[in-house]
Amino acid sequence: MARDTDSDTQANIGRRIVGSIFPRSPIPRTDADRRRTILEFLVLHMRPVRVRRSTVRYTHTFGLGGMSLVLIALLMASGILLMLAYDPSPEHAYRSILSLQDGMLFGATVRAVHHWSANILVAVVLFHLLRVFFTGAYHGPRRFNWVIGLGLLVGILASNFTGYLLPWDQLSYWAVTICTGMLGYVPGIGEWLQAFARGGAEIGRGTLVLFYSFHTTVVPVILIVLMAFHFWRVRKARGVVSPHPQDSQENDDSEMVLTLPNLLVRELAVGLTVVAVVMLLAALFEAPLGAPANPGMSPNPAKAPWYFMGFQELQIHLEPLIAVVILPVLGALGLILLPYLHFDHELSGPWFLSKTGRTTGALAAMVALVVTPLLILIDEFWLQQTGGAGWPAIGVIAAGITAFAVCLSKKFKPEKAEFVQALFILFLVGFAILTITGVWFRGPGMALAWPWIGAPA
Amino acid sequence: MSTSEPTTRRSLLGKIWVGLGGLALLEGIWIVTDFLKPRKRQGTDEAAETLIVAGPIENFDPGSVTAFQQGKFYLARLEDGGFLALYRECTHLGCTVPWIGAEERFVCPCHASVFDIKGRVLSPPAPRPLDLFAVRIENGIVKVDTSKTLKRNTFSDNQVARS
Helix, strand or coil: CCCHHHHHHHCCHHHHHHHHHCCCCCCCCCHHHHHHHHHHCCCHHHCCCEEEHHHHCHHHHCCHHHHHHHHHHHHHHHHHHHHHHCCCCCCCHHHHHHHHHHHCCCHHHHHHHHHHHHHHHHHHHHHHHHHHHHCCCCCHHHHHHHHHHHHHHHHHHHHHHHHHHCCCEHHHHHHHHHHHHHHCCCCCCHHHHHHHHHCCCCCCHHHHHHHHHHHHHHHHHHHHHHHHHHHHHHHHCCCCCCCCCHHHCHHHHHHEEEHHHHHHHHHHHHHHHHHHHHHHHHHHCCCCCCCECCCCCCCCCCCCCHHHHHHHHHHHHCCHHHHHHHHHHHHHHHHHHHHHCCCCCCCCCCCCCCHHHHHHHHHHHHHHHHHHHHHHHHHHHCHHHHCCCCHHHHHHHHHHHHHHHHHHHHHHCCCHHHHHHHHHHHHHHHHHHHHHHHHHCECHHHCECCCCCCCCC | CCCCCCCCHHHHHHHHHHHHHHHHHHHHHHHHHHHHCCCCCCCCHHHHCCEEEEEEHHHCCCCCEEEECCCCEEEEECCCCCEEEEECECCCCCCECCEECCCCEEECCCCCCEECCCCCEEECCCCCCCCEEEEEEECCEEEEEEEEEECCCCCCHHHCECC
């Protein structure tokens, strides 16, 4: 009674089900097929059908955005496993980590995958930000996507920081003490803000519950939403920025190639390499776990996580109000407003924008490389003996930066984008040196020390 | 505020909807803020015993510093016999400062702030002297009230409890 076509397909119910999920063969054979594959698969259609040949070259982007996505996927997979074993209470948290590591199949490895992915992710997104900045990919249709990217950076730092507390060992307890202590210096609302971040007057059950819920729910949801938004804006901007200087971009459009396979195989290669590196690190090095948290004894030295170490180092030298509030707020404002500055020529494309951009950038890097360690040493061995650096020191540094900026614009007559880039490099290298000093050159009592000389017994 | 279009029933209803939506949003924010508000200290044993009996005066030598784990403070007896109860958290970022007996000073392990026996800052970045708890001496027994910390900007002699 059924019509012929129906009885025909009823025989192949398995094929009908598969066909309803995958409208076409996942392995296309012709270019027309490849085009339709991109369009008709949900995940793939986040990509344009064609991309500029010049943009798929590996050294143009280093695949940093794709790496971040793969790392976040690894973090979510390993994080869900960890959630099943973890007990978010001060009494049981540490022990649940121990029993995860000792009693569960590959428990220590799963935790190590989570640890290494998280740390590499912070580094990769920072490099991603630098790539976008140094190829000038924040003009025109990319303006707001730069801001979304900054939001993602904040989310990833928040994710790392809230996760840092969860093992409830000495390392995490004191790192969180220091970082939430910094909030106390915000004028007016500092004390309230600190109590808010700690979920109470002191670090304890309230803090752990707050950090756990942010780490496992609030921040991941925000990240997923922002990521979808971020990728969609890249698509709307017709892919990543062209590596050619603006004036020669017209004839660039002729070199369009199909996304599948040209872009996707490269992304697959980068993604698989990232997975392999994380697995290798996780197999070789376990995630650190200190002694159980002891509120009565700060370890010596007590350090913040490495990505906040630059601020802690800054704190040793400058008044808390400057180091914790004024400079970070100025830095954040500068980053957010960067794409909205008025540029006469919106330089983009080649790494470091232009020849002048490369020269001025290298000069700024060298100045910061020499001056920052000098300033640290002057403060450590001279100013701190006489009461510490105060506002006068800030004045001297500000005057020095202004003098550098004036000399730079007199000597090289840079475009505004090149000028902004040089100043950015100056601050970036300075902050990197502060971070390196804090992580490797600070020993007991946070005194300067060589990293290869162990703490005196 | 002059509107070019006259208020119609439709535009009025539209405004009411927007207003209701805003109200719902505020309500949501209110609830979220209340959930995120720092918790009050729960009625644990620790909270109940805020008055700590440190012991008779003779137990503490002049120039000595004794740590009290339970109350999170150091009882310092100055050379002149006066007492100070110093809260153990560094005023900089809240690390626990250990007393280094040999050097007769507190040295913070986090940012190298140094305090003397009176809690005065000898070396920054700590912005102010160590916080105090109130000390009472009754019938030769030293008692410390740890219910709240007393913040101070300088050391003055009236902070010292004497028998």
